[in-house]
Amino acid sequence: MFVIGAAGVGIWRGVEAIIDYRQEAAAAAEVKAKQDAWRTCQKEIGDFVDAVYAIDSQLDVGVTNAELREAAGDAAVVRGTVQVYDLADGCQTIYNLASGALAVYASTAQEWNDCITDWYCTVNTDDYQLQWADASSDINEARSGLTGGYDPDDPDAEPAFPGRTETGSA
Numbered sequence: 001m002f003v004i005g006a007a008g009v010g011i012w013r014g015v016e017a018i019i020d021y022r023q024e025a026a027a028a029a030e031v032k033a034k035q036d037a038w039r040t041c042q043k044e045i046g047d048f049v050d051a052v053y054a055i056d057s058q059l060d061v062g063v064t065n066a067e068l069r070e071a072a073g074d075a076a077v078v079r080g081t082v083q084v085y086d087l088a089d090g091c092q093t094i095y096n097l098a099s100g101a102l103a104v105y106a107s108t109a110q111e112w113n114d115c116i117t118d119w120y121c122t123v124n125t126d127d128y129q130l131q132w133a134d135a136s137s138d139i140n141e142a143r144s145g146l147t148g149g150y151d152p153d154d155p156d157a158e159p160a161f162p163g164r165t166e167t168g169s170a
Contacts, residue, residue, distance in 0.1 A: 041091035051075035097142035
């Protein structure tokens, strides 16, 4: 009886070890899938996010209307290279944040330009500052989703895409 009981315990521990191994393998596969998705996202939209972030950086130090329009146009060209419908959900969220920020920068640049050519128009810089602050928040959140402290070479690291999806438009 003792032999059968010991064998049963040994078999049970073997089964537990197999279950633990499978759970660890599944968790590792999930982390790898997230890392691969992050790398793919970085490749697909990294240049676009960087282009919009560059606009935000220019606004921090001062920009002319012509410079803002040119930067927004350049970022729009980069956005045109993104295959939007192929993006994973987390990557789509980041894209939407960057795209929404670009829309703000482009529309305010156009309003500002229209006002320059209208004798009776006064540029409302306070309104632009508020819009740019919101856009800045969005592009910083997008950039953080791509670069925020995540090391893709760390086997235990997991990327953290932002959780919002409602901002911006494709």
